[in-house]
Amino acid sequence: VLNREIEVALAPKEAIVEAINKYYGRSSGETESVDSMLQEFTDTAIDFAEDTGPGGKPGTTVTLEEGDAPVIKLVHLIIQEAVTMRASDIHIEPFADRVRIRYRIDGVLMERDSAPRRLLGAIVSRLKIMGSIDIAEKRRPQDGRIKILVAGKDIDLRVSILPTTHGQSVVMRVLDRDNIKVGLQDLGFADDDFARFKTMVKRPNGILLVTGPTGSGKTTTLYAALNELNRPDVKIITAEDPVEYYLPGVNQCEVKAKIGMTFARIIRAMLRQNPNILLVGEIRDLETAETAIQASLTGHLVFSTLHTNDAPSAITRLVDIGIQPFLVASSVLAIMAQRLVRKVCPKCKVRYEPPAHILAGLGLRPELAKRANFMKGKGCNNCNRKGYRGRMGIFELMTLTTQIREMTFKGESTQTIRRLARKQGMRTLFEDGIIKAIKGQTTLDEVLRITQHDMVSEGLLAGKKE
Numbered sequence: 001v002l003n004r005e006i007e008v009a010l011a012p013k014e015a016i017v018e019a020i021n022k023y024y025g026r027s028s029g030e031t032e033s034v035d036s037m038l039q040e041f042t043d044t045a046i047d048f049a050e051d052t053g054p055g056g057k058p059g060t061t062v063t064l065e066e067g068d069a070p071v072i073k074l075v076h077l078i079i080q081e082a083v084t085m086r087a088s089d090i091h092i093e094p095f096a097d098r099v100r101i102r103y104r105i106d107g108v109l110m111e112r113d114s115a116p117r118r119l120l121g122a123i124v125s126r127l128k129i130m131g132s133i134d135i136a137e138k139r140r141p142q143d144g145r146i147k148i149l150v151a152g153k154d155i156d157l158r159v160s161i162l163p164t165t166h167g168q169s170v171v172m173r174v175l176d177r178d179n180i181k182v183g184l185q186d187l188g189f190a191d192d193d194f195a196r197f198k199t200m201v202k203r204p205n206g207i208l209l210v211t212g213p214t215g216s217g218k219t220t221t222l223y224a225a226l227n228e229l230n231r232p233d234v235k236i237i238t239a240e241d242p243v244e245y246y247l248p249g250v251n252q253c254e255v256k257a258k259i260g261m262t263f264a265r266i267i268r269a270m271l272r273q274n275p276n277i278l279l280v281g282e283i284r285d286l287e288t289a290e291t292a293i294q295a296s297l298t299g300h301l302v303f304s305t306l307h308t309n310d311a312p313s314a315i316t317r318l319v320d321i322g323i324q325p326f327l328v329a330s331s332v333l334a335i336m337a338q339r340l341v342r343k344v345c346p347k348c349k350v351r352y353e354p355p356a357h358i359l360a361g362l363g364l365r366p367e368l369a370k371r372a373n374f375m376k377g378k379g380c381n382n383c384n385r386k387g388y389r390g391r392m393g394i395f396e397l398m399t400l401t402t403q404i405r406e407m408t409f410k411g412e413s414t415q416t417i418r419r420l421a422r423k424q425g426m427r428t429l430f431e432d433g434i435i436k437a438i439k440g441q442t443t444l445d446e447v448l449r450i451t452q453h454d455m456v457s458e459g460l461l462a463g464k465k466e
Contacts, residue, residue, distance in 0.1 A: 071122040083150045094167035131159045180245045188392035201225045206333035207296045211308045238279035239266040263288040280304040286322040311335040311398040312418040329408040337396040342388035345377035375440035394433040
């Protein structure tokens, strides 16, 4: 057909798939379509009304159809591109002269080409229609949910709309259902932490707390634990605000403060449902904490989260909101702080040696550094030229041993509890991150970006990492 001599070549499957996706795949076409549409809107002087277009009823899946209006196509292509690039959030932000579009990929915002200012009303109206949100309301914050089909896969978007001085700002959280299929072994635990955590989640009663800021992977960790325990002979009920992912075989309740459906009220109702395991989305106040602790003391296993920087601080936090120290000591099984660090791109990683002054500042001895396997990414198509692709957890797992329970009961300080926990084998977030950098899974720069700077001065790990 080609009138050419055929040469047979051998290539890995991954390389062939990457080449097909790069030159013939949907992602390349979608990227070009978004670029060309934004350029077309910029070049033309057409004024767009707040086009609503066809929308879906709540619970229906939105798809892109031939003949849809240009703004409708643009909105769909932005969402498709963001999903293809593995974005966790899509930001559409109005300013005086433009509409800025950004994607959060692996925890870092990446700016896209801006849309003309005159498109703001049409873009926001289209998203409101898709999310069954009142398009006439522009003064108050609004929330909604969109279901959309991207490359044959159902994707949920949690929509938040906030009125600003230049118009309505939209942020969409991308909820990919594949994220809940992750197992405990996929989270990035070190072998010893994995064994301890797996033992804790299989205890019959008590509280297991996961701490960290928003976006640190707490929900993913707890869902992975529930997946581990989800069997026909186990009843699991959750109280969440809001429910992000739907778990098969799990009874999930959503907090609705306007009608009095608070965490504490839901937990009390849960206990009348004969559960084995409870998940409480977050302990925010004394009432929720007391109810969760009472549930754990009456034979239930309770998972929950707190917003503290490290594991030992969670004990102090519970006492500060009004829980008696003896209740904390008798109910809490373990506390785990966590963060997410970007992983070095496997396609373009190369070995490198960090500068001596950096190693010295981190407390790493030169002989240890020589045995290390430090890696960094050069940047390629696979990682959007960033050198990183995907994220993994770094963890600080503190089990409440007899000695730590005694310290908790006596009201000892966070620093005192932390020192004892480290003597008993607890690695700090910083230490766990450094170990992963030494193994070439992430970089020193990434660990320092994510972890608290004051951990550098806490006695570091020269002897511990060998």
